[in-house]
Amino acid sequence: MFARGLKRKCVGHEEDVEGALAGLKTVSSYSLQRQSLLDMSLVKLQLCHMLVEPNLCRSVLIANTVRQIQEEMTQDGTWRAVAPQAAERAPLDRLVSTEILCRAAWGQEGAHPAPGLGDGHTQGPVSDLCPVTSAQAPRHPQSSAWEMDGPRENRGSFHKSLDQIFETLETKNPSCMEELFSDVDSPYYDLDTVLTGMMGGARSGPCEGLEGLAPATPAPSSSCKSDLGELDHVVEILVET
């Protein structure tokens, strides 16, 4: 009934990282799932801008959920220590085999898309990705931005982002969306993270740890395709094609 995405394994990287993270597995998996829930919520808020008229009650409830997660993340001391490894590991876990999405996002930031993203994770793409990831770090909510900028500033930019949502709900105007998404420094609008998070993480992540559901079965590729169609639509609007 609820489609799940395939869980991806980083084959080349596994031996290196596995030992280090073994002891912290439960903690980081909760953090990953919480991050996935956050990403899912952010996408829901974005998507409801694009439709006819957002349901205010639904938007408020989702925004409150986002605030809750963000507050817990800033208060969570143990999470901080895990952050560097988790930050590097997380984007790899949530890679999407769609070059269109990645190119569109990275094209904006001026970074180069990594070759051979789709199948298999060899050392080549991984090492290409790392510089890209660190270049994106200031905009990645879960990454070292939390430590670099400090939780307070990030909290401010988070609140600012949510504020902007409600302002646009007030004065619903198509041009407001351009204003919203023109601020590329805001971690909220890291399209790559948000969309990849929804594709990879949201499908399998949050529902497992947070609620103890049975492990997911792999979803048929057709469900991924329909999601891609929706995401393509979102990206089209954002890049104003």
Place this chain on the structure above:
Amino acid sequence: MDGYVQRVLTATPSRLAVPLPADIISTVEFNHTGELLATGDKGGRVVIFQREPESKNAPHSQGEYDVYSTFQSHEPEFDYLKSLEIEEKINKIKWLPQQNAAHSLLSTNDKTIKLWKITERDKRPEGYNLKDEEGKLKDLSTVTSLQVPVLKPMDLMVEVSPRRIFANGHTYHINSISVNSDCETYMSADDLRINLWHLAITDRSFNIVDIKPANMEDLTEVITASEFHPHHCNLFVYSSSKGSLRLCDMRAAALCDKHSKLFEEPEDPSNRSFFSEIISSVSDVKFSHSGRYMLTRDYLTVKVWDLNMEARPIETYQVHDYLRSKLCSLYENDCIFDKFECAWNGSDSVIMTGAYNNFFRMFDRNTKRDVTLEASRESSKPRAVLKPRRVCVGGKRRRDDISVDSLDFTKKILHTAWHPAENIIAIAATNNLYIFQDKVNSDMH
């Protein structure tokens, strides 16, 4: 609760596997005598059913509901300022108490409330002097004597006309309307404000509740439902997305931002999750007929509150607790935001609410028994007694049980209504209307 029988299956007949969006029923409401039943749909239409009087020839057939009138209440509009479409979907219908031969009801979409008058015409005058049967002027030379026109019976014609249009009162989407017991005023509530109108005055309304913060950035709570007290014309209640109820007294101040009473249940720390707030959001609030209690519906429960006790509800009933472990998935597919309604029976002894898979639930407050029934064409033949259903959560599984994972979450019963005096219920299942009657216990106890 045991002998529910499907009396009438009245629906927009649809051979389509997937119902047309415009046919989806969005509200159901009995009038004050139960003789009439109104439904509104997503296409802006209102259909009124009338109960046929009991026939002497067939004493067992206790008055079935037939279509009485159909009219287009609201049309889609376009808000040029915001570049947004205004849906024609009927959010709520409320009947006015009948004061003469005509019936009146209020119907509302997201922005505009309309007062409709429904009249019957079953006689027409015949025998005019100057006009003939078709209405053409007679040749005066043929008129030799004068006659008095006589009223002759004709086939019943039901005429519906819009008498008032209450527009431009709301910036946000209207979620509730409620007619005051004074029969002169009514209120309409949107996400952030509640307005008081006089039924005869359309060009102005009074704002009685405003929870819009000065900075929209600080918005964390919205109004989800509101209703006037059935007897005290100065009292009304409104519910919020944070699960609280506020009882307000209009005599206290012109702007009722300060509640007279705040009903809120403290959160259970053992059940806390990221979804706690969302599932505590109240989707419907209804005063009991006695006026002593309130019934609220949140995502997983229905609660009965005593107006004299603000600290917690006096009764809590689990509607579908097996969904508690599925909240994340229900958040993902947006089902967690579904707004279910709830209803009292005429004697306030049984409460009813809808669920998924076309199931609806009834709870007897006295015996503490509950039952799950299903509204579907396949599972019930006309006049067959409804069979109680059961959802199994693992463990022992009986033959006709449904497992949680096979529930159809697209078949949701959001709108239900209970006849004010008898054990007759109306259930809206997507585009179909089901009317069930309790054959065993026709009278309320």
